[in-house]
Amino acid sequence: MISKKLFLSVAFLITFIANAQTKSKDILFTINDKPYYTDEFSRVYKKNLDLVKDESQKDLNLYLDLFVGYKLKVNKAHKLGLQDGQAYQNELKSYRTQLAKNYFNDTKITEELIEEGYNRLQKEIKASHILILVDENAVPADTLIAYNKLKDIRNRILKGEKFEDLAAKLSEDPSAKDNKGDLGYFSAFRMVYPFENAAFLTPKGEVSKIFRTRFGYHILKVNDVRPNRGxxxxxxxxxxxxxxxxxxxxxxxxxxxxxxxxxxxxxxxxxxxxxxxxxxxxxxxxxxxxxxxxxxxxxxxxxxxxxxxxxxxxxxxxxxxxxxxxxxxxxxxxPVKTLEEMKPELEGKIGKDDRSKKIVASLHEKLRKKYTFKKENKQLAAVAKLVTNDYYESKWVMPTTGFDAKATILTVENKKIDTKTFLEFLEKQQKSVNPVKPVSKLVEVLYDKFIDEQLNAYYDENLEKEFPEFSYVMDEYRDGLLLFDLMEKEIWNRSKTDTIGLEKFYNANKDKHLWKKRISATIFSSTKKDMIEKAIALLKKGVTPQDIKTKLNTKDVVNIMINTNTFEEGNEVLPKGTKLELGTSAITKDGEYFFATKVDKVMPAGVKTLDECRGKLTNEYQQYLEQHWVDDLKSEFKVTVNQAVFEKVKAELK
Structure with a gap:
């Protein structure tokens, strides 16, 4: 069975930018009165001209037939309702999510981060650090205590106390007592991004400014810098x-x-x-x-x-x-790879790294400039009164009464977002609660986050309208997935289960499935000629090939290999000059290896049995079914080709 990924890539060869339409277009053909246009056909033909290997597909008459056949299958899939299947809908949604990721990426910021990461990868930094733990969502008072504690330690170092001694005594990194804060050598992408920034921006021998990561507050000392060893x-x-x-x-x-x-x-x-x-x-x-x-x-x-x-x-x-x-x-x-070689890898690392926050922030800024949005401050104030201090302990439950669920709380362009949607957003945000107080202020902070989420959602919903190329590719996926499901249902499953039809097809085409002359034989091979000679001597004494292998090979040394099988004339495995006749051949040499072949049986050329050619025959049967199926579809659907328009297209393309 063809894989779905491979099938889609082949299908897209036919349908690439199939819906890219220009102002100048004529109806080339209709299927049950649904029009298909000249610009679509021309664009697909020109795009695929250098890609198709079958010369017949370059013939415009045959290509039109192929194109009409494709559209007939898509129409059949819709007639069967395959587009409504849950599995199909889920897979299409998954494809769209993957494709949309490219449109949520700020290319300029990403390129800058790739270049920064690659430049840093040219060096390795040896650093020590001191950590004072503080929770990522700690209240400001606790944050200040941790910061001042580290500030005091840094001042002591600047006055002359040894970094390593204070790391061992005061760092809250559990390993510091043993390693005195020494982290050894590292390069880019090995530490969290804020830590990496501090390490690469601090000169050798100096102590960094205080910086924060999700673990707490740090200072570090750069002990050495050297070229990356790869x-x-x-x-x-x-x-x-x-x-x-x-x-x-x-x-x-x-x-x-x-x-x-x-x-x-x-x-x-x-x-x-x-x-x-x-x-x-x-x-x-x-x-x-x-x-x-x-x-x-x-x-x-x-x-x-x-x-x-x-x-x-x-x-x-x-x-x-x-x-x-x-x-x-x-x-x-x-060695460290070139930038071009590493680009895909670096882009993947950036997506999983804190660096990605820069890309997200850039997108938020761009969308706030791109779309008009209106805050409903009065409604926001009403919602804030519904949120209690239970929110800080993740115990707050969204109320079911006391508010107008349908009241608009935000408008993005012409899309109105209701209050219930914001309340559901607030309920989910409890899992990553922000320490901002009082709760009314916290609601305002989360509302700002909600605006960015809704701007993102609006942007995502309108990708097809804003980016024609996105729409084209989505149409490809949509039709390609439908076609795969249709082929599986109508052709592939049938070819596997229709034993009577397959046997009938075999009987009509068995003269195309022939064996050349074959032998049943054992090939002996070794880098040592004397071992082949010993093998032949043992064969003459009636010793079986398997026993010969056992006798001549030891636990530690393999002196001889055997290959017992049925070989067809011309098989590359057969030693050069092998005669397809009974008996044991003379010793031959090819490169470093010596060979001898013992032929036990010679089988004449003849027709393959159904089982012997089942795999290839099943593929041919599938093609046969598909061709006749397209003929059936032409009877099921009314196809009308505008011949005058087609002649005009042919003249333009030639």
Whole structure:
């Protein structure tokens, strides 16, 4: 079965900008008196001219037939009511949501953020920080206490006290007692955006100004700045650090040194990793770790050794980290990509990052300038009286009486938004309650947020009117999804279940499904000629191919491979020069491999059975059903082509 994604991409090849109409247009054809216009046909034809592979589709007469067939199917889908199906409606809505995202993006701001992020990715910053915790929605009094506490700490540092000592004593980051606030090296997109800003805007050796994140208030000190080392893929062998109660405290070190000696003796790193590495997550993969960048692992020692290797295949000496002893092998270095290569990735990261707030704020500002909106302050004041202090504890329940639910509280252009909609908005906002007090002031703040939400909604509702290209693509999706459902119902499901029809189709077309001459054979292959010779000798003694494989291969070394199957003449798997006749062939060589083939059975060319060609035949049957189905649709619907108009179109297109 064709996937929906692939089907839609093919369908859109036919329908691309199918509804883009200009002022100059004539009716080319009608289906049950519904008109379809010349400009639509011409535009689709010209757009697809370089894309279609079938030369017949460039023939305007055939292309018109194809286009009419497409429109007939869409009409049939509507006649069956497929457009009313809930699954169809949900999927269309999902497509629209995805497509609309592009129209909610401020391109200028996004490009600036991409460039900023990429420029920052060229560097790695080593920083320490001090955190004073404060809830994101804390009341102003608590916020001020936290701020002043950190202000005092910063002043002490500026007067000469050591940043690291105060971090260990006073930072409310739980890890600071052990690491003295040291965060190691990091680059862009590794920290929350306000933290990243402070790190990249503070000169090396200096302490930042106080800044706030969702965790609380911070200051940081930039200890070092270096070029970004990119990413690296390595394999490692690890022996775990001894526990205090272990009798032999030197076992891990002695073991890693023995392993290193075996590597120097020529034994394979990967095999030793599988046998001896105590990192169980990577041992089975020959010690290979996922690629990583600076600051991504919990061990700076490990990262420095890994990035210090320069040649692929280079192996480090044993070294110690807080986790144990390691030997590292360089698999690949991954430099920082170009801006063009990283653009899609960066755009995705921006969408998930606090940076996206800049884009949202820019859109809100643009929509407030774009649309006229009118606040109903009197109605807002009446609503504010309905909200109690229970709101701060998320216990407020929207009243059902005492207000006019249909009274307008906001007007956007010509759209009136009623009071009930705002009250429902207020009820939902309790989950992220703002600490603004009193409650009347809080309602005003949330009303401002409500205005932005309604402006967004109005903008979204009118995308088709404001952006013709959005409307065109939505029409493509709409018809394409309908067509997929229709084809599934009328063609694909039928071709799978209509066994009698398929068998009848097979009997009428079986001369098109033929086997070439075939052999049932076993192919022996090895990089060692003597192994092929031994295999042939064993064959002559009556030993089966599977037993030959068992005899010649050992636990650690695979000397010979076998491939037993039925092969058709011309199959690329067959060694060059293989004769399709009974018996064992002479030894041949191709590249580094030696081959011998034992042919057990020769089958002449002939017609394939239904089961042998079922997959290909089913596809052909689907095409057969579709072609005859279009003929049936032409009988079901009245199609009238304006031949004079079509001749004019042909002349213009040629």
């Amino acid at each position: 990413e690296v893929t390595v394999a490692h062998i690890m022996t775990l650090a001894p526990k205090p109660e272990d009798a032999d405290q030197n076992k891990a070190e002695n073991t890693i040194n023995d392993i290193y000696k075996k590597i120097n003796q020529g034994e394979k790193f990967e095999e030793l990793a599988k046998q001896f590495s105590e990192d169980k997550s990577s041992a089975s993969k020959g010690g290979v770790l996922n690629k990583f960048s600076s600051g991504q692992l919990s061990s700076e020692e490990f990262e420095n050794v890994a990035f210090g290797l320069s040649k692929v295949g280079e192996i480090s000496k044993p070294f110690k980290s807080q986790f144990g002893w390691h030997i590292v092998k360089l698999i690949e270095k991954h």
